[in-house]
Amino acid sequence: MKEALRLNQISEYYFVAKLAEIEQLNSSSELKVLNLGIGSPDLSPSETVLETLKQGMDEPGAHAYQSYRGTSLLRNAIAAWYKDWFDVYLLPDSQILPLMGSKEGIMHISMAFVNPGDKVLTPNPGYPSYRSCTLLAGGIPVEMPLKATNQWRPDFDILCKQDLSNLKLIWLNYPNMPTGAKADLGFFREAVAFARAHNAILCHDNPYVFLLNDQPLSALQADDSLENVLELTSLSKCYNMAGWRVGSVCGHRDHISAIMAFRSQMDSGMLKPVQQAAAKALASDRHWTYQLNSTYTRRQQIGYKIMEALHLETAGNASGLFLWGKVATPDINGEQLSIALLQQTRVFITPGHIFGSEGDQYLRLSLCSPESDLEAALYRIQTMFHLESEQSTTY
Numbered sequence: 001m002k003e004a005l006r007l008n009q010i011s012e013y014y015f016v017a018k019l020a021e022i023e024q025l026n027s028s029s030e031l032k033v034l035n036l037g038i039g040s041p042d043l044s045p046s047e048t049v050l051e052t053l054k055q056g057m058d059e060p061g062a063h064a065y066q067s068y069r070g071t072s073l074l075r076n077a078i079a080a081w082y083k084d085w086f087d088v089y090l091l092p093d094s095q096i097l098p099l100m101g102s103k104e105g106i107m108h109i110s111m112a113f114v115n116p117g118d119k120v121l122t123p124n125p126g127y128p129s130y131r132s133c134t135l136l137a138g139g140i141p142v143e144m145p146l147k148a149t150n151q152w153r154p155d156f157d158i159l160c161k162q163d164l165s166n167l168k169l170i171w172l173n174y175p176n177m178p179t180g181a182k183a184d185l186g187f188f189r190e191a192v193a194f195a196r197a198h199n200a201i202l203c204h205d206n207p208y209v210f211l212l213n214d215q216p217l218s219a220l221q222a223d224d225s226l227e228n229v230l231e232l233t234s235l236s237k238c239y240n241m242a243g244w245r246v247g248s249v250c251g252h253r254d255h256i257s258a259i260m261a262f263r264s265q266m267d268s269g270m271l272k273p274v275q276q277a278a279a280k281a282l283a284s285d286r287h288w289t290y291q292l293n294s295t296y297t298r299r300q301q302i303g304y305k306i307m308e309a310l311h312l313e314t315a316g317n318a319s320g321l322f323l324w325g326k327v328a329t330p331d332i333n334g335e336q337l338s339i340a341l342l343q344q345t346r347v348f349i350t351p352g353h354i355f356g357s358e359g360d361q362y363l364r365l366s367l368c369s370p371e372s373d374l375e376a377a378l379y380r381i382q383t384m385f386h387l388e389s390e391q392s393t394t395y
């Protein structure tokens with residue numbers, strides 16, 4: 001039996017094999033791997049959120065199928081969240097669709113809007129799913145280089161000179177993963193104007209909105225008509241609920257209806273107590289974000305020391321859950337450094353090439369580990385790590 005041809009265009013997600021390798025290393029050695037690669041928060045959701053989930057489990061109807069559109073409780077909570085944080089007013093019944101995390105939203109949006117042969121602008125470096133979901137939908141991913149010299153933002157003047165006929169979607173994500181760069185409202189307005197000029201939809205993926213970011217923004221603030229923008233949000237990172245699988249897509253009612261038509265064939269709603277607890281999380285006061293960020297700030301300081309110990313160049317002041325560092329010497333790339341580091345010290349840091357060719361010389365360090373692990377990784381690097389002289393003369 002031959003698999004479907006569409007699978008020829010994509011490969012298994014990098015972390016599937018990498019995590020298996022780490023497991024194998026852990027079973028064969030006393031020195032356990034310190035995994036500073038994955039962006040899965042190690043901290044817990046708030047007590048109130050956990051309590052809401054537990055109580056919800058005993059309520060009548062808790063285990064039944066739920067509405068395809070999500071509960072009105074959760075849609076109202078998402079609407080209130082947008083109003084409180086961003087002064088964006090959304091109609092809970094038609095402009096908001098709860099999702100099982102934002103990752104599935106990338107697929108749903110691609111399937112709902114991309115026809116075979118349509119173009120989709122995908123950031124390089126960027127979250128790999130933008131590109132693979134475009135390919136799975138039969139579209140043509142057109143790389144949009146993000147450069148350090150342009151604050152890791154696309155250059156719309158250069159893009160305008162390209163043949164962008166049949167452009168359907170433009171994927172952006174700020175605070176940016178993997179680079180930690182931020183955007184501002186002026187930039188989002190420029191991006192919406194670019195989308196409008198090309199009759200395309202700007203799809204903004206916003207899972208890191210409050211993390212180490214003192215000016216949280218929604219791209220929906222840049223388009224009152226909502227005609228050229230969709231936004232994905234997620235509770236995975238900002239509320240420590242990655243395994244719960246909760247997020248949303250918001251935008252114009254017609255766009256939400258189109259996504260709904262596809263999505264309702266894929267799943268049958270989300271566990272009701274998860275939706276109740278998610279609504280509670282979204283109503284958390286600003287103290288929650290403040291506390292979370294003070295933990296990540298302490299971790300970030302150790303993270304920068306790790307980057308320094310590895311002679312990686314960083315821009316400083318990164319937002320989100322990662323640090324992005326450039327390998328200083330051209331003799332060795334990010335992947336080689338990551339492999340050597342894992343072999344010698346059992347510290348894993350993600351090589352930047354998995355986010356696109358613009359990431360070849362970079363490593364991405366995750367802040368989703370306790371300070372003690374980050375300190376231990378720093379110590380291992382300072383005491384155990386050196387590269388062979390033919391690979392590098394500067395280490």
Ligand SMILES: Cc1ncc(COP(=O)(O)O)c(C=O)c1O
Nearest residue numbers: 101102103127173177234236247
């Ligand atoms: C940029 C970006 N978008 C989306 C996701 C997926 O998040 P979720 O857990 O909401 O599916 C991630 C997860 O790492 C991410 O980094």
